[in-house]
Amino acid sequence: MQKQELIEKNPIRHLKAEDESGKSGAMGLVMARAGVGKTALLVQIALDALLNGRQVVHVSVGQTIEKTKLWYDDMFKDIAEGAKLENAGEIYDSIMRNRMIITFNESRFNRAKLEERLNDLIQQNVIKPSCMVVDGFDFAVTPRGVLEEMREMASAMGIQIWFSAVCHSDDPQTSAIGTPAPCHEVEDLFGTVVLLQPVSNSDCIDLKVIKGSAEISKCGKLLKLDPMTFMIREDCK
Amino acid sequence: MKAKPVIMEPIMKVAVEGPSEFQGSIMGSLNQRRGMIIGTSEEDAYTVVEAEVPLSEMFGYSTDLRSLTQGKAEFTMEFATYRPVPKSVSEELVSKAQKKEKK
Numbered sequence: 001m002q003k004q005e006l007i008e009k010n011p012i013r014h015l016k017a018e019d020e021s022g023k024s025g026a027m028g029l030v031m032a033r034a035g036v037g038k039t040a041l042l043v044q045i046a047l048d049a050l051l052n053g054r055q056v057v058h059v060s061v062g063q064t065i066e067k068t069k070l071w072y073d074d075m076f077k078d079i080a081e082g083a084k085l086e087n088a089g090e091i092y093d094s095i096m097r098n099r100m101i102i103t104f105n106e107s108r109f110n111r112a113k114l115e116e117r118l119n120d121l122i123q124q125n126v127i128k129p130s131c132m133v134v135d136g137f138d139f140a141v142t143p144r145g146v147l148e149e150m151r152e153m154a155s156a157m158g159i160q161i162w163f164s165a166v167c168h169s170d171d172p173q174t175s176a177i178g179t180p181a182p183c184h185e186v187e188d189l190f191g192t193v194v195l196l197q198p199v200s201n202s203d204c205i206d207l208k209v210i211k212g213s214a215e216i217s218k219c220g221k222l223l224k225l226d227p228m229t230f231m232i233r234e235d236c237k
Numbered sequence: 238m239k240a241k242p243v244i245m246e247p248i249m250k251v252a253v254e255g256p257s258e259f260q261g262s263i264m265g266s267l268n269q270r271r272g273m274i275i276g277t278s279e280e281d282a283y284t285v286v287e288a289e290v291p292l293s294e295m296f297g298y299s300t301d302l303r304s305l306t307q308g309k310a311e312f313t314m315e316f317a318t319y320r321p322v323p324k325s326v327s328e329e330l331v332s333k334a335q336k337k338e339k340k
Binding site for chain 2: 058064065068069093096097100101102103104105108113117120121123124125126127
């Protein structure tokens with residue numbers, strides 16, 4: 001399979017961080033309980049952006065660079081093998097030049113520091129990202145104001161930001177449309193909210209789009225996550 | 238040549254540790270040396286920048302780094318892999334070898 005064919009067939013193409021107006025600088029949110037596949041989904045979103053020639057910053061809170069890099073190595077290997085991609089090694093080397101990993105300790109992460117790092121990258125001509133994934137962000141202790149500032153930053157820099165958030169089964173609070181705690185009060189800041197849910201009597205994890213991603217609703221297809229590989233697959237039931 | 242040979246070069250994994258205020262200059266210096274920056278990590282007031290840089294570009298780096306960061310940054314490097322050299326570099330190498338052969 002050629003790279004272009006892979007881009008066109010990749011099921012992740014249905015997920016968009018934009019809201020209905022399609023404006024840039026939008027934010028998307030992936031929610032799930034621990035160990036269900038949030039990081040895997042974020043990495044697949046980042047890989048799709050990279051394959052489309054975009055530059056990506058992966059912000060990892062509480063993880064090492066090495067561990068984050070391994071996610072990309074493993075995910076790309078699975079995609080390349082699954083799709084029998086030609087020149088996979090060359091493609092990987094070229095797209096990884098457009099990826100940058102920034103890691104923070106949980107205690108040291110803040111919006112101002114992130115913006116400073118991004119400005120450094122842009123000024124030094126290292127990378128000018130149009131997509132950013134933020135993994136490990138603690139929504140339970142983050143005030144709404146910080147997220148509003150992040151959205152402003154995304155809009156000013158023309159970046160799409162995807163976040164992951166952990167939801168706990170012992171907190172029953174949800175918003176009117178079904179966004180679980182701790183994000184039920186900030187869902188309006190996101191163009192797309194996706195919930196990963198293990199389904200009983202099924203070998204797959206449902207990728208439930210709670211809000212946004214008009215394309216996925218229009219195409220009428222269901223996306224699922226394979227629990228063995230954490231890869232997205234299209235299910236046209 | 239029918240076999241389409243390529244020239245490979247050793248790539249080093251480089252980790253530069255220095256005060257966060259010099260992060261921009263450190264990344265710039267690695268970028269200038271055909272480096273591929275993998276990522277950065279924050280550790281207290283220090284930042285570690287990890288990159289993959291061709292070995293041929295690393296000669297004299299310690300002097301450059303010292304002058305860029307007022308002597309406050311240091312780096313370590315280890316072998317990572319071999320990669321094909323860029324076309325411009327391989328053409329230069331081939332022409333040099335051809336000139337040497339003619340002599």
